[in-house]
Amino acid sequence: xxxxxxxxPINDRLELVNSPIDFxxxxxxxxADNDGAIVTFDGFVRNExxxxxxxxxxxxxxxxxxxxxxxxxxxxxxxxxxxxxxxxVHRLGRLEMxxxxxxxxxxxxxxxxxxxxxxxxxxxxxxxxxIWKKEYFADGAVWAxxxxxxxxxxxxxxx
Amino acid sequence: MTSVLPTIRVxxxxxxxxxxxxxxxxxxxxxxxxxxxxxxxxxxSRRFPKLAEFRGSLVASRNQEFxxxxxxxxxxxxxxxxxxxxxx
Numbered sequence: 001x002x003x004x005x006x007x008x009p010i011n012d013r014l015e016l017v018n019s020p021i022d023f024x025x026x027x028x029x030x031x032a033d034n035d036g037a038i039v040t041f042d043g044f045v046r047n048e049x050x051x052x053x054x055x056x057x058x059x060x061x062x063x064x065x066x067x068x069x070x071x072x073x074x075x076x077x078x079x080x081x082x083x084x085x086x087x088x089v090h091r092l093g094r095l096e097m098x099x100x101x102x103x104x105x106x107x108x109x110x111x112x113x114x115x116x117x118x119x120x121x122x123x124x125x126x127x128x129x130x131i132w133k134k135e136y137f138a139d140g141a142v143w144a145x146x147x148x149x150x151x152x153x154x155x156x157x158x159x
Numbered sequence: 160m161t162s163v164l165p166t167i168r169v170x171x172x173x174x175x176x177x178x179x180x181x182x183x184x185x186x187x188x189x190x191x192x193x194x195x196x197x198x199x200x201x202x203x204s205r206r207f208p209k210l211a212e213f214r215g216s217l218v219a220s221r222n223q224e225f226x227x228x229x230x231x232x233x234x235x236x237x238x239x240x241x242x243x244x245x246x247x
Contacts, residue, residue: 062239090247126245145245149218
């Protein structure tokens with residue numbers, strides 16, 4: 001059984017940015033000689049939403065908390081999957097059609113762990129990281145329907 | 160003045176549609192010492208009645224962690240009322 005040496009999490013790249021995401025650079029960043037696979041997720045701006053033509057999007061974040069939540073996701077990935085490095089970069093501000101809003105790259109010695117970790121990362125990010133998307137159409141704008149993050153029911157049971 | 164109820168000061172942040180509704184991004188707020196997150200939200204709902212409609216579709220955070228509505232606040236806490244998230 002191959003066991004990946006857990007990398008120091010400081011070697012991950014977990015960022016919010018306001019400019020175009022350099023995804024080639026992120027893929028190079030996670031790649032190392034003892035890896036055998038990199039799985040990436042490129043989330044980009046679709047030209048329509050619920051049948052309406054989108055003109056552009058604006059993302060805003062609770063930045064400090066969003067970074068913390070992304071760090072928690074990365075820590076979980078290292079704990080649960082035999083992966084090497086993680087890059088998760090989310091762009092904020094105005095994005096035009098076709099522009100990448102989120103890019104995830106995960107390296108691992110073997111592909112299965114990288115696939116599983118990448119899927120977990122994007123699914124969890126969409127449910128727990130405080131980032132919001134406003135969709136602009138020719139005739140108006142709406143905040144995208146989102147997911148309500150799970151929160152403790154009572155402070156009595158919370159740590 | 161014969162009695163002044165003790166208060167604490169917290170910092171309150173708003174995001175997304177809630178920020179637009181309240182017209183506020185961030186502000187300090189004086190609240191009673193024993194106030195909970197629910198109490199703080201109720202005071203905002205009185206100030207911005209439309210906010211009350213969103214109570215069931217918000218989560219609260221305290222110091223950047225999701226928190227239960229019955230959480231009692233402490234001086235200097237950073238509080239936010241968060242609409243459903245839509246990143247990615």
